[in-house]
Amino acid sequence: MGEAVLKLYELAGADAALRFSPHCWKTRMALAHKGLEAERIPWRFTEKAAISFTGQGLVPVLVHDGETVCDSWRIALHLEERFPDRPSLFGGAGAMPLARFINSWADTALSPAIARVIILDILDRVHEDDRAYFRASREQRFGRTLEEVAADRPANLAAVRQALLPVRRALAAADFIAGTAPAYADYCVFGLLMWARCISPVELLETGDPVFAWRDRLLDVFGGMARSAHCA
Amino acid sequence: MGEAVLKLYELAGADAALRFSPHCWKTRMALAHKGLEAERIPWRFTEKAAISFTGQGLVPVLVHDGETVCDSWRIALHLEERFPDRPSLFGGAGAMPLARFINSWADTALSPAIARVIILDILDRVHEDDRAYFRASREQRFGRTLEEVAADRPANLAAVRQALLPVRRALAAADFIAGTAPAYADYCVFGLLMWARCISPVELLETGDPVFAWRDRLLDVFGGMARSAHCA
Numbered sequence A, B: 001m002g003e004a005v006l007k008l009y010e011l012a013g014a015d016a017a018l019r020f021s022p023h024c025w026k027t028r029m030a031l032a033h034k035g036l037e038a039e040r041i042p043w044r045f046t047e048k049a050a051i052s053f054t055g056q057g058l059v060p061v062l063v064h065d066g067e068t069v070c071d072s073w074r075i076a077l078h079l080e081e082r083f084p085d086r087p088s089l090f091g092g093a094g095a096m097p098l099a100r101f102i103n104s105w106a107d108t109a110l111s112p113a114i115a116r117v118i119i120l121d122i123l124d125r126v127h128e129d130d131r132a133y134f135r136a137s138r139e140q141r142f143g144r145t146l147e148e149v150a151a152d153r154p155a156n157l158a159a160v161r162q163a164l165l166p167v168r169r170a171l172a173a174a175d176f177i178a179g180t181a182p183a184y185a186d187y188c189v190f191g192l193l194m195w196a197r198c199i200s201p202v203e204l205l206e207t208g209d210p211v212f213a214w215r216d217r218l219l220d221v222f223g224g225m226a227r228s229a230h231c232a
Helices: A022-033 A048-054 A072-082 A096-125 A128-142 A146-150 A153-163 A165-170 A184-199 A210-224 B022-033 B048-054 B072-082 B096-125 B128-142 B146-150 B153-163 B165-170 B184-199 B210-224
Strands: A006-011 A039-043 A061-064 A067-070 B006-011 B039-043 B061-064 B067-070
Touching: A006 A022, A022 A072, A022 A184, A022 A210, A048 A067, A061 A072, A067 A072, A072 A096, A096 A128, A096 A146, A096 A153, A096 A184, A096 B096, A096 B165, A096 B184, A128 A146, A165 A210, A165 B096, A184 A210, A184 B096, B006 B022, B022 B072, B022 B184, B022 B210, B048 B067, B061 B072, B067 B072, B072 B096, B096 B128, B096 B146, B096 B153, B096 B184, B128 B146, B165 B210, B184 B210
Parallel strands: A006 A039, B006 B039
Antiparallel strands: A006 A061, A061 A067, B006 B061, B061 B067
16 A cells, blocks of 8 residues: 555644644554654644544544544554555554553543643643633532642642553553563653653652652653644 | 362451452452352451461462462462463453553552552551551551541542543443453552442542543452442
8 A cells, every 4th residue: 555644633722833632642642652643733722623524533543545533442453454565553452451450540530630730821822712611511520610620730740740650650661561672552641741841841750759759751752742732 | 190189378357258459359350260169268457477478478478288478369360371271351461461550550540549548448447456557557658647648538530430441441332441341450449449449438539530440340340249248
């Protein structure tokens, strides 16, 4: 087959160069892992019309030779299935369900903890057309105002570091969650840290934390792709 | 080679038939997964002398043809390496590090949450010689009296159900954490639920919870081994 044509719709801030979605970061790392390049199209929360062809309203959206795939997890499965000769995202069929668990853990335990730290930074940096949508949808999710959610930053930061304990412990045995080399299980967690890195000046991690060193290793892979990403 | 001779030192309560350690349950499930039988030797927290030959003071301890292996995770690795022709505990080399993460998650996020619910039931059921040791070591770990730890049972129970969210979400896609059949990643989590089931009358799960149905499936595997275990 010829070279695949890939388009990736990514969440952008007011500054179109600011691509901060944690789920889009999972997909960017998955594409790089597979050695694939995609045209990256900036998209804002309220631009539902621009992705109405997908039948839903969230990014990432991958368009692969005209075929549309939504949701970062389904995109990872799609890439694994359609590019079987490239490096595996999972490291075998037995590992895929376990990576799915780690993705679920990241989205349900780690993501809300990080959100409490960075939520006002996100509000400041989304496009002005997105601001009312962002506030309303997130205040409904948390059941409080964003200012209340973010009020106790030291406690919120401590909760992030506490939530990372299973990662810290796993890294005592290997350089990456997936073992000696990174794979999708790493990107699931790393994507959430890139969300914070791109949108907020707050440093989530202490320099002596093994999670800090692991994040550094992932900032450096793929020619330093993540390290060179535009930050607010 | 001939039939392996296996001895497993297991934590027991005042009633020697009560084998409630979550880590020993991980090992029991791992042995059953490999189709192995072990002589199960009851052990109490304060019987350090009985396992002094291991150079440490915790169970599970597996003695395999005279070779001693401590710690449930290292026992799982040992069984996988030494019984490669039996069903795999991990489902491939790529899955082992991810199972290690899930084990770390279970021990750091789920275990303390369950402990808060059942801690006084454990205190009631350990051997009388173990009671002072148990109270002192656990009060140091929590930084509070056991009665304070256990005081708000409804909130503690809600926290367990909240902590199980990544399991619940993973089970939306497959019958087991490891996919279509159970493996060590499942036993890591299930072992903690067996801890509660054996030692406490409190039901951690609601009947409509997908985690409840998953636990039922694991209670039934290996001829209903876990379901028929002695409970307090």
